[in-house]
Amino acid sequence: MKRASLIALMLIGTFSAAPAAQAVDYPLPPAGSRLVGQNQAWTVQEGDKNLQAIARRFDTAAMLILEANNTIAPVPKPGTRIIIPTQLLLPDAPREGIIVNLAELRLYYYPPGENSVQVYPIGIGQEGLETPVMETRIGQKIPNPTWTPTAGIRQRSLARGVTLPAVVPAGPNNPLGRFALRLAYGNGEYLIHGTSAPDSVGLRVSSGCIRMNAPDIKALFAQVRTGTPVKIINEPVKYSVEPDGTRYVEVHRPLSAEETQNVQTMPYTLPAGFTQFKESQGVDRARVEQALYRRAGYPVSVSAGRQPVASGSGVATPEGS
Template identity: 50%
Template sequence: MRSLRLFSPARWLASVLLVAASVAAFQASANSYPLPPEGSRLIGQNMFHEVADDGGSLEAIAKKYNVGFLALLQANPGVDPYVPRAGSVLTIPGQMLLPDAPREGLVLNLAELRVYYYPAGKNSVTVYPIGIGQLGGDTLTPTMVTRVSDKRANPTWTPTANIRARYLANGIKLPAVVPAGPDNPMGHHAIRLAAYGGVYLLHGTNADFGIGMRVSSGCIRLRDDDIKALYREMPVGTPVRIINTPIKVSVEPDGRRLVEVHQPLSKAIEDDPKVLPIVLSEQMKQFQGAPETDAQVMEQAIRHRSGMPVEVNSHQDVADTI
């Protein structure tokens, strides 16, 4: 039985050469990519990072490359999230499949903890890691189809009664209104969504930790530079679609069959997203059952849940597997 592989040796060498030439450009241009050609959903490129002696935490590395914390953890299973071993080489998950959704406005996939922004009139997409609602009846971030209804710079924060009660249970008494400033957990910019009476926002944060995790009270958090860019570029009225899709597939124009699997969102505190079942849609079942797909390799990708595209062609060479 053949097992999962992201890169063949030849592709690995090509990737290393590409990474050496593109790291600076990647960091300088945020996470913006030209849209792929017709029929393709593949964008970006995975990169590699060697942990220095004083390399810091996984969160610091995630912030350097502007990827989410859990995305980096999934791409590097077994790594110490607090003190990654010096000299170890981490995979930076910069390659991805575009979600199966209209390429317009803002598309937010809860399961992959990313948001995709398609600016009007431009042949590009910008991808940002996000933090979303934590487990709890009133703290989940719901799926929705909506639009941007308002934008505010230097917003105040008016915590709900439930939020204030949760903070109080931890010994923190919140004021009725938190003014703008360094103590405001909404950061310097907020973008309001029209659905559900406007209670959900995209906003910044006054904490470095939590992007790419389930940490909020239902809103969508971004790093300060990211929300600042969205605030500047995205007009009121922009369509917004929030989905929850842990698995994406694509048949690329060159014949490659790709699957990208993320850990599904937990529904209860005792759930383990590493082993939670992933229910395949009819489209996914047809993709897996096609003679061009190696169903066993796809099953391995579903179990591994690396969050990165994996080739599952049935005619892959032995050299392309481990």
């Protein structure tokens, strides 16, 4: 929607050089469980130039912070207390290789032979240039990539008064960063890569590729092999029945196809089995409806007969907050 696009521009426009955190590495939950992590709290500091700077501190996406805090400004005032949404439900997908959930702006990597999952924030395709849903694999690993702008990118840049060179050589100013992973999809035009514009990570601003923070793509590049499976999904609603019987729903704002759409109210496709989950014994339907309306971007307990955790309580507090 227009407000979301304005926020994106404001987030990009206020640059911060704060270093990015390394990937958030979660131990895998036991069989039958999808809930990992714990939300954190942060008090905005004088040096926090914008939400992107705060997001990099926790290696999350600025848009996820906006979802979790609802009314927070893109440039919050020092002293503002905010929730960092680092608790989540793992996607309903095989725990192998790379899983990208476009709706939540996250990439999940399951290192083979390890009982853990690494979660990274990503930037994805903008309206009209969406990153496609797909099942593919890593087709090529490209260190120090060069960048050849496509005709479409060249035309859009000219419309903004920017004339791009035929080829951008490898280096710190290359839009692809230092590392790129080519997906074996279509003609190989989609990449997972770094970026020379770190504030674009966590937003919908690319031409369809998946952008990552420099430390994140470096870490991922070092681990994955050619042939690693990649599954890209678009699921704004996730749900889980945990082994202890607790029911959770995690709802994100859906991806709009046009800037004029209101992502806080526009409809979305519910996952298979969600209606049965909602109608099942043990689920408080009113809480489910509230979660679907609020779209907070982190797991919310919807168990019937159990007192829900109040927003902001039971939240880990990092040092310095």
